[in-house]
Every structure is written in C-alpha cells, then in structure tokens.
Amino acid sequence: MTVATIFIDNAPREVNPKQNLLHVCLSLGYDLPYFCWHPALGSVGACRQCAVKQFRNEQDATGKIVMACMTPAAEGTRISIADPEVVAFRAGVIQGLMQNHPHDCPVCDEGGECHLQDMTVMTGHRQRVYSFGKRTFRNQYLGPLVNHEMNRCIQCQRCVRFYREYAGGHDLNAFHLRDSIFYGRHEDGVLESEFSGNLVEICPTGVFTDATLKHHYSRKWDLQMAPSICVHCGLGCNITAGERYGTLRRVVNRYNHEVNGYFLCDRGRFGYEFVESSLRIRHPLVDGKPATRSEALERFGAVLRKGAVIGVGSPRASLESNFALRALAGPDHFFAGVPDEESRLISAMVRILRDGPARSPSLDEVEHSDAVFVLGEDLTNVAPIMALRLRQSVRQAPMRLAAGLHIPEWLDHAVRETVQDAKGPLFIASPYATKLDDIATATYHASPDDLARLGFAIAHAIDATAPEVIALSPELETMAAKIAAALRGAQHPLVVAGASCRNRGVIEAAGQIAWALCKVGSPASLSFTMPECNSFGLALMEAPPLSEALRTVRSEPVSTLIVLENDLFRRAPANEVTSLLRGVQHLIVLDHLGNPTTDAAELVLPAGTFAESDGTLVNNEGRAQRFFQVLNPSTDVQESWRWLHEVSVAAGSKSMERWEDLDDLTATIAKEIAAFGALPKVAPPRSAVGKIAREPSRYSGRTAMLANISVHEPRPPQDPDSSLAFSMESGPGPVPSSLIPFFWAPGWNSVQAVNKFQSEIGGALRGGDPGVRLIEPSRESVWQYFSAIPPAFKSRSGEWLLIPVFHIFGSEELSRHAQGISQLLPRPYLALNPAEASLVGAKAGGRIKILIEDSQFELEIMLRADLPRGVAGLPAGLPPFDGIQLPLFCKLASVGTEFSARGVL
Amino acid sequence: MPTLVSHPDEVKIISRRFGAGAADIEKYLELDGYKAVQMAIEKGAEWVINEMKISGLRGRGGAGFPTGLKWSFVPKQSEKPKYVLVNGDESEPGTCKDHVIFLHDPHSVIEGTMIAGLAIGAKMGFIYLRGEYRYLLKVVEKAVADAYAKGFLGKNIFGKEGVDFDIVTQTGAGAYEVGEESALMESLEGKRGVPRIKPPFPAVVGLYGGPTVINNAETIASAPHILLMGGEAYAKVGSERNGGTRLFGISGHVERPGVYELPMGYNLKKAIYEVAGGVKGGRKLKAVVPGGSSCPVLKADELDVGLDFDQMGKAGTMLGSGGIVVLDETVSIVEFALRTIKFYQHESCGWCIPCREGTDWLKKTLTRFYNGYGNKKDIANIQYLAENMMGRTFCPLGDAAAMPTLGFIKKFREEFEEYLEGHRTEKALITTEEMIGAAH
DSSP states (O other), rough: OOOEEEETTTTEEOOOOTBBHHHHHHHOOOOOSSSBBBBBBBOOOOTTEEEEEEEEESSOOOOOOEEESSBBOOOEEEEEESOHHHHHHHHHHHHHHHHHHHHGGGGOOOTTTTTHHHHHHHHHHOOOOOOOOOOOOOOOOOOSSSOOOOGOOOOOOOHHHIIIIIIISSOEEEEOOOOGEEEEEESSSSOOTTGGGGHHHSSSSSSSSHHHTTTTTOOGGOOOOEEEEESSHHHHHHOEEEEETEEEEEEEEEEEETTTBBBOOOHHHHHGGGOTTTBOOOOEEEETTEEHHHHHHHHHHHHHHOEEEEEEOOOOHHHHHHHHHHHHHOOGGGEESSOOHHHHHHHHHHHHHSSSBBOOOHHHHTTOOOOEEEEEEOOHHHHHHHHHHOOOOOOOTHHHHHHHOOOOOOBBHHHHHHHHTTTOOOOEEESSGGGGGGGGGGGEEEEEEHHHHHHHHHHHOOOOOOOTTTTTTTTHHHHHHHHHHHTTOOOOEEEEEETTTTOOOHHHHHHHHHHHHHHHTTTOEEOOSSSSOOOOOHHHHHHHHHHHHHHHHSHHHHHHHHEEEGGGTTTSHHHHHHHHHTHHHHHHHHSSBOOHHTTSSEEEEEEEOGGGGEEEOOOOOOOOEOOOOOOSSSSSOOOOHHHHHHHHHHHHTTTTTTTTTTTHHHHHHHOGGGTTTTGSSSSOOOSSSOOOSSSTTTOOOOOTTTTEEEEEEEEOOOOOOSSSSSSSSOOOOOOOGGGOOOOOOTTTTGGGGGGGGBBSSSOOOOOOOOOOOOOOSSSSSSOOOOOOOOOOOOOTOOOEEEEEOTTTSSTTTTTSTTGGGGGGGOOOOEEEEEHHHHGOOOOOOOOEEETTTEEEEEEEEEEOTOOOTTTEETTTTTTTTTTTTTEEEEEETTTTOOOOOTOOO | OOOOOOOOTTOOOOGGTTTTTTHHHHHHHHHHTTTHHHHHHOOOOHHHHHHHHTTBBBBBBTTBBBBBHHHSOOOOOSSOEEEEEEEOOOOOOOOOOHHHHHHHHHHHHHHHHHHHHHHHHOOOEEEEEEEGGGHHHHHHHHHHHHHTTTTTBBBGGGGGGTBBBBBEEEEEEEEEGGGGHHHHHHHTTOOOOOOSSSSOOOSSSSSGGGGGEEEEHHHHHHHHHHHHHHHHHHHHBBBBBOEEEEEEEEEEEEEEEEEEEEEOOOHHHHHHIIIIIIIIGOOOOEEESSTTTTTTOOEEOOOOOOOHHHHHHHHHHHTEEETEEETTTTTTHHHHHHHHHHHHHHHHSSSSHHHHHHHHHEEEEEIIIIIIIIIIHHHHHHHHHHHHHHTTTTSSSSHHHHHHHHHHHHHHHHHHHHTTTTTOOOSSSSSSHHHHHTOO
C-alpha cells in the first residue's frame, strides 16, 4: 500500500491515500463525528457532520470548511479538526439534528448505544436554543422483527441506502422532502428484505430498533455479553449474544472482516429466540419424566454398562461435542447424523476443496469476485449473507469505469451515477428463480441434472480437455460459452454451489469449472454453501452416514443409541428412523429443544445451546471459529461434551479423564484427528490471556439484582473454559479478537465502537480476524476431471420430480422456534408450473393431493412459472415433510380423485 | 397569455421572433429558423465551440459560466452516449424569462439543443420543463413533432447521411431543487430530486452516467442567434467579458412589469426607472432584489450598477437569473424576508442538515418575529443560522436561502429592530395565517 503524509492540526500522519479524510482520521483514532457515512456504504456528504478545515498550505491561515468524508486523503493535505470555527460548525449541525429529535432517550431502546447520543456528546452540543415545536410522524408496523419510531429520525439516509442500494430491497423508501422526509414503506407491512434487521444497527439512532428485544428489553450496558457464532446456516457469521437475568436477550453483529463484515441476515439476528422457546429442555428427563442430575447420570451409567453403544453426531453440534461422543462410542461406532446422500455430497465438497487446486474463499473474497457463477443454489434463503456479498460483487467490474475517471471507490453516489445499472457478470443456474436473479447477467432454471450438465459444459468450454457434454442443446452450448468467457476474462472468478439440489453432478460440475479455470491459469475460487453450522466440521471427522448406523444395529449387538443434538426424524423417513430406534434397547438423547427424537428417548439430557456452551464450528469456508458461553445456566443445562465427559468419567472410562476444560479437549482433538491440528489456535488458551469481563463497566444492579432471593451477593460463576469472566472485572492488556465480548470504547457506546477495534476502518480487527482455516487446496496436481456427466432430465408421465424450495424462515430447524420468526413461516404448499398445474386440475390457491412414496398429503398449491417442466417444489425442512429426503418422484392428483397405479395422467 | 412589452432600449436578439407566431415551424423557418444548425453541421464542432467562446456568452441560469468553455470540457471520446440537457426548470422566484422563450420561440430551444449536440458529439437531447410549466409542454412537444416531421430531428437530419439527433421532453414534479443541474439529472432518471456531488461534473459523468452538457433554456436559445450573427458581433453587444443580451424579468412595484431584452451591462437604475416605467404610483423605491429571490437585496441608493455578472458581483450581489423584483416603501422587509425563507424552507430537498433544519428554524423564527414576539437574540440567531448554511450545504440551495436573509439583516437591520418595539407595517403583502399555515 502506498502511503501519503497528511497534516492533521499540523501533526504529520501517514495515511492511505486511496481513502477519504474521515476514514483515515477514524483509522488514526481521532474522534470525528459522522452520521451518513458508513464504512460499508461509503460517502455521500449528506449530514455535514464530519466537517474539518482544510488549508491550502502551511501559510494559509484562513482555510475552508470541507466535509472529511468527501475529501481524498491526498499527499500533503493539511486539515484541522480542532479549529474553533469548524468545531462550532459541527456543533451547529448537531444542534440542527436535535431540533426535531425527541428528548426520549430514557424510554428509547437505543439509549446507551446510540450513535446520535455519542456524537452529540462528542461535539459538545448541550444547550437547547431551538424553542419551537417538533415535527411528528405516524409510525408504521414493519413486522415482528423491526420496530419503527420515525419521530427520532435525523434523516441521515443510511437506512434507505443500506436497504435499497446495498441490500437490493424495494419496499423501504424515502418519502416527502424538507424536514419531513419519511423513511418507511408505502403502507404498513412486514419488511420484505432478508436483511431488514441490519436497519437496527445502520440507523444511528432509535428509528429502527430490534422488535424482539422489546419483549425482554435490556440496555446494552446491562447485558452480559460474549462472542458467539451464528448457528442458523453454514456461513458462521460472528455474533455477540447478550444476557440479562439468566435469559438470552438479543444478538447483534460481531464484526469479522473476513466473514460477515458489518451485517447479519434476519435469521441470524432474530433466530436466537429459540433459546427461550417453550420447547426448551432444561432438566434431565428419565422415561419422559423430569429427573435430577444424579438420577440421570445414574441411568446413563447403568445403560452404558449394559452393552455396546453407538453414537450419532450432528452437524448442528460443536466439534467438541461430536468428538466427545465419538470418543465415548468409539470411532467405529460414531456416525454422522446426516442422511446418506447429504453426507456423500458434503464429503464430495470437502474432497473437491482439499484435493483440487481451487480455494474456498472467505466471504470478503466472495464480495471482491468480479465474475460469479452460482450453480444450483438459492443463496438468499440458504446462505443469506453470501447473497448480500454477491450483491456487492457485481459492482466490482463496473467500478473500474469509475476508477478510470479517477472517481474514488468510497465516493458512493458518484460511483453509482457513473456505473448506473451496469453490473458485472453474475450467472445463476438454479432449479427455480431466486431473489438474486434481479442482478444476474443471465439465469437458467432447470432440473438438477440439467444444471449439472450446464456446469460440465462450461468447464469444457473453459478447458477442452474437460469431458464434453453429449447432446447439449445449442442454446445451452451458447450459454455455456458465454459464462465460460466471462469467468475466464475475470481477475477473480468465483463458482458457488452446494448441497441444496441434493445432486452430486451439480457439486462435481461446480468443482469441474473451478478446476478448469485453475488449469488455464485463472485464480478461481470455489465456494460451497453448507446445510448447517457445523456440516463442514462433522464431514472432516469422516464419520459414516446414518444408514451405516442402521446397518450396524442390524448386524451387531448394539444395546444403546446416543443421539447428539439431532432430530433423526428430520434426517430420514419416519419408518427408517423407527426401525433404527427399535433396533436398540436404550435411546439417550442430548438436545436443547424437544422434538420427536427426544420424545422417543429413555433418557434426555439438557444440552446447552450456543448461548450456554463453548465450542467450535467450522463454516463453509473451512474456517474453524469458537463460540463462548453467555448464559450461565442456573439449571442442569450444559454443553453436550461436558455431559458426555461427566458420564464417561462416572462410568470409569479413562479415555476422557484428562479433559478438565475446553483447552484440554481441543488439544486432544488436534492430536487425534489430523484435520483439526490447528484447533487450539482458533482462540488463545485460557492460560494465555488475562480475565476478560463479559459485563460492561457500567453494568448496573450487580449487587441488587438477586437481592429478592438472597441479600448475600453470590460468588460470580467461574468459567473453566475461557478467559471470559462472568464479571465486570477485566485484567489489563488487549483483548484478542476472537474473545471480544462487545464493542465499546470511551465515547463510543454504539455498535460503531468497532472503529476502535479495527487495524484500519473497514479492515481486519486488530490482531487479525477470528477463525483459523482448516483446509487449503492441494498443491499437487493429482486431481482428475469428473467424467460422470448425468444425462438430460426427462420428465416422467404422471410423475413429478419433487425438489426442495428453501425459505430463510422455515427451512432451518432451530430458528423456526424463535417467537418473531415463527410468525413469518410459510404454510406448507406444493409449487408447480402453471402450464402443468392444469394437467392435474390445480388452480392457484386451491389444493392438491400428493403421493410421496406411500404417503398421501393434501396441500395448498402455489403456481410458479419459473419451475421447470416435470419438477415440483416442496418447502424444505418444513413439517410434516422434514423427514422426506428430496429429490424424489411423486404423483399428483386433484382433490377428490384417487391415485391410479400409473398416476393420474 | 401575458402581453408582451417593449422598450426602445431593448436589443432584440433572443426575443426577435416573440409575438411573430414563430411557434409555428413555417413561420420560424421564414425568420431564419434552422439555418444556424445547418451551418453548424457544415462547419463542424470546433467552429461552433469557437464561435461560442468568442461570443462571451455566459450561462443564463445564474452562475454565469462561459458556455463555450463548458462545451469544450466534454471529452471527445466516451464509452457512454453523450447528452445535451436543457434546463427549463425555471423556478427561482421572480424569474419568468425561459417561459416566454418556450411560449413564443420553442424552435430556438430545439435548434440550440441540436447545435450543442453537434458541438459535443451528442445524438440526444432532453428538454426538461418545470412541473408548473406543464401547460407549455404542449407547445414544446408540438414544435418537436414538427421538427421531426420536417426531417430536422431523427436519423440523417437535413438529409445528411449519418447525422442523427433526437429530442425528448420531460416535466418535473414541482420541486424547486431540480432546477439545480445535478438534481435535475436525478429527476430525469426517475429518482428523487436530490443533488449529486461534484466532481465528477456533468461533462464527465452526467445523465445516465454519460458526459452531459446541461444549459439553461435561454443559454441554449441564444446559440442559433450567435452562430447567425457571429460570435464577435454578439460579444460586442454586451459589456466586458459579458457578451450579448439577456432577458430581464422586471416585476414588483413598477409601472410596466415584463420581460425585456437588454444588453449585458445595462444600468439597473435605468432598467427600473426608464424601461419598466419607474415605481408604481410614483411611490418611493425601498429595495430591489436584482436576480431572483436568492440574490442579496440592493437598497435604493445602490442601483447605479451595470447588469452583468461582474459588476453585480462587485456590488455585493448577483446577476442571478435576471429576475428583478422591485419593492416600494410599503413593503415590510421582515415580511419579505419571511416570505423568501418560507419558499426555501418549503423547497429544501432534505438531503443535508444545515439547509433542511436551518431553513425550518429560520422560517419559524421569522414568523414569530413578524408576529411581534421576536427578541434581540433572534436577530443574532437568524444571522448565525444563515451563516451556518453559507457554503457549507451540499448544494447551492442553502446559499440561496442564506444569502438574501443575511442581506436583509445587514441592510435593513433597523427594520428588524423596529419589530422589537412592537411596530408593525399596516399593510401586509400576505396574511400571517397564509404564511404559517400549511407548512407541510
């Protein structure tokens, strides 16, 4: 990076000349107030708050007031932040903002973490001169997740800039003009964007606040907080979880430059409410009845002594818990709790990334890709933040046009005016239309096999030595050539795929394209989405799939099945699960929400959710990231691995005796499984770092909050697993990035305090972003092209290929039980192309009968013209279909008719 | 239709076809119409730009930027299409000159647009009329249609192979702010009418991201006349570095209000007392707002000044948009200041804080002041608020509101102080209720 020297109040400072003055001043640690600017959104110069005085040269004593955010940090620039005239101007701007801002801080949810409060204090405006009435607005109902209070608005434009320009939403806009600009929807209603929750953090004051937090409100300063990882998809976004009075109150974004940056999706932000769901298991259950801890441990021990044990792990449980079960049952008797096909697909993805030359990119690298091909994925619903990142990636190529005109990247609206609607290459091939299609260069909607064929054809078009696709239509040939050319012509091409289609060809085709690009010398990246938060980590354990468990039960004398944080009825058809459960005498389940599997168990142990546990998850990039306990459970809830350790020690097993704490456990895992060699580096061991307070120094009521129970202040709970303390007291020294419990700095109470934790604004956290990559591409060229290209899809007479249709709210197991999100779930439906619906006499909004294997259902019909012929869609993960392993062929009939042997046609 | 006025001192260049029925294309052709553009096609872009530079024509929208120079800034090569944009969003209070051009000589705007297009290598022009001029759209659209019918617009215009030019007309939705050139482009693109940051200037990144020349309608309409008479001859009509003539709309308390075409540099006092017939009813003149409501006011003893960009600047005000508003002794300056700020408050687009909140606060303070509840601190606060806007807002609307306000306080401070003593003028220009009511 080139460095420029600028003078700030006559002090020479070295800065990044590619940036603006506000950016470099903040990076240097100056407190310069701002509103409309945001590191992810760039500068628009609307609020006039970051004014500084610029001087022509050393002799210039007059200077001129300029906006720091709009002025490049060019070599030799001389500015003053402290000049009295500009100080007065900045105070004047705040005065203008406060003109209409209500004095409702004490009753405002934002109070105590409000950027407007911080900036007001920073500029020194404290005396109200304005003596007229304030303007008022009518607030809107925006759904169960985001609350609207327009009177607080300071019209900084950030909300619409994020919602519309950054996140591609349509239903939030600015209305009217002058001092009565209104930000809202054209009418009351649920915000349509999957990223609406970010308004809570983007808004510098309390216009948009977390509606879920309102149900159990607490000030930021009263929250006990810990760094955590989102468990609602495979991307591993970093979150900060907050606790008060023993309950989980909210989740906010935890900045990680490489992963989620500044934003979370709504599933990630609001899914946390499942932790307080009425389905929570908080005490052991023996034979369906609440039991004490010792009764449960006794039963567990007794069962263990009766005979052989097999364990079924889970892609939503931590590496540590999975490993503990693996250790208890033995590696030969530990099975990945995922359906066979999914297990094979995930293993294939891991192998492609490990054995081939294409690297899995971080989400930041995804954003900086300049040509992208998405194969078979509905990213907005499966890996939402990746979709948000791709929305920015299409700006990369056109941005060069602005660069050519010497318009800096941060001058946001100038760049957008230059670029207009131009978008870089993004091609989407998916079974049905996705929300990202609106920014795609071209889209192709077809059955999974046909998608795979397009992928293989692209690979062949890139590198002729890759196998050719036989009998490809001329249109697809042209499309493949076009996509191949775009990818080849890019500096950072990216291929995205995943297991959503449940089709091996799709995954191999994606790998084939990336490999072909690598072979012709292009630095291609290959990103696979993962179905769940630890799918990748579980795959690295290389445990056999679920059907192997059934086979083992049938072939060996197995007395006990231990299921770890897994509802088997979601993993396989009910009859298969039932036959597995019947094959053993004892079923022990460790989980946190009640489900059909826990219902069937002899013994249920209350497992900790992410909020009550420490552990490690591996995201889709292959990045291992640690999450830390924020709730100190007063009940029997604890990490699954701790339960298993306790049981094992009680049963006299030596294998786990040495695990006193998390650090012991991760060290053991690193030693035993080569793929996890770097696990201890994911976060510094407890011994290496001093005490880090989970509670802010302004935490209130510490001595009083439980005084109604006992006036004696209890000893703070001890955390044996990390340096994080359930306390307000911290040791000296900097906090490692992976252990930052909350972003707070003197004068910066809002989430924007993250400025003070970054090496450069918008860049990596000081000391490096959290997480350790466990997988790198092979340096040896031992890989070979895949040659198994599926034949073209042929629709069957009277039968439809049923594929999963993903929903951000509904398809994921845990977030469905969050109170806010549960109001936004789709109703079960069957999606069908209107041209085919008439064949079975179905009309939009009507009902239809469906025969899946041996079961019949009656369902609402949804007409989707984007669905390919011969293909029907079923919402993924939604009861009662969550156990059915799609895709499979089904028969359809109109209500009132019967299914014939040959179907109804 | 307003009656046309006339005075012997006028030099009729732009207005020479006014009243002659030149909205009709045949009449326009009869009166040398579409000759200049054909000359331009023949002699080429460089010649056009050179003539424009020699003519000394400066932007008639108010900023006074040399037109020829502006045209020469447009890059010759461009990946994106180039555009000519005619700013017909004439919305500065007191200004009514473009209106008469559109009404009486719409083809001169069309021809000027084509000339500008040839000069910069654009094949498309837009004529943007203010929302309140919707009724003029009929006139302009008919003129455009007639030009198409004659083969003057479209492909291979005037039978010249490969010479294409298209014109599209559009009206605003009634916001003052879109008279600012970059906000106008946003509006034309179908977005909210808020200003853009400069640089990049429109010549580099303009409409739809393409290099764009945006000129005031009068500026554009001057171009054919300049080519016909020659840049040098045009320049000679005006004063030093202020070539040609300009349409001045003289309104307020004068005997003969109207739009007059006077040479640049014409004496303001003469314009009021001779051309416009002096103050109405022989009353005493109190003040003059010389170039649209955003220009600082001149007192009666400051009128001996030439009407061009430089002389007016020296006099501490601006030539602006040429809308001269004459106020006689019956006018309360406080009330006039209130009325002025009320306009800018109403039209603030809301993009930036000093303007959005400042104009609102000013309006409320002046209203209270006018109602007799002002205090001494208010005068200082009005000054503070206006100074906080000067040069510090995102676009010139903040200046436009601050400049006249500061001018009123500076030159008529005693009148403001009179209000503190409880004195009020007897006769109000507008009722207080009118002013306070319907703020939103």
